[in-house]
Amino acid sequence: MANNHSYTITIDNNKSEKEALSFLLSSENNFINPDKESRKKIMSLLSIEKKYSRAFDLVLIPGHTNLEKIILFEKIEDIILIELKTTKKKLVNNPHGFFFGATESEFNLATKLGEKYKFCFVSLHPESKGFSLLSLRELNKIIKNKRVQYQINL
Numbered sequence: 001m002a003n004n005h006s007y008t009i010t011i012d013n014n015k016s017e018k019e020a021l022s023f024l025l026s027s028e029n030n031f032i033n034p035d036k037e038s039r040k041k042i043m044s045l046l047s048i049e050k051k052y053s054r055a056f057d058l059v060l061i062p063g064h065t066n067l068e069k070i071i072l073f074e075k076i077e078d079i080i081l082i083e084l085k086t087t088k089k090k091l092v093n094n095p096h097g098f099f100f101g102a103t104e105s106e107f108n109l110a111t112k113l114g115e116k117y118k119f120c121f122v123s124l125h126p127e128s129k130g131f132s133l134l135s136l137r138e139l140n141k142i143i144k145n146k147r148v149q150y151q152i153n154l
Helices: 004-027 036-045 104-116 136-142
Strands: 058-060 080-087 117-123 130-134
Touching: 004 080, 004 117, 080 104, 104 117, 104 136, 117 136, 130 136
Parallel strands: 080 117
Antiparallel strands: 058 080, 117 130
């Protein structure tokens, strides 16, 4: 069973992610937060297995915004999946200095989709509020240190 400290960290991370979602959706109309049915449809059209359903948070669809009620798109290959990574740390050169966790599923999906999958690094610090989008290829060029951590359920 998780101790109180790890539970508090998870709650804080969830609040930060919601704050990041709100920040991105209000500051950039191009980010779209798909509902459950839209997410399923996008995954089906991109031939993405169900196990990757939590490996992205938002989408970008060129020519469309989050102000539209219904989005009809012609070319499925135009969709870019976005995975949020959030910090409250002051980052004068985002994403440099970012520390984050990522799942194997996120990296696998990023590998499969290439430039159609981006990590979005969001700084919520008042003095460096902003975001940076990177593909896995771009991210791999700047990673300083990477380690594997096992998460185990019994």
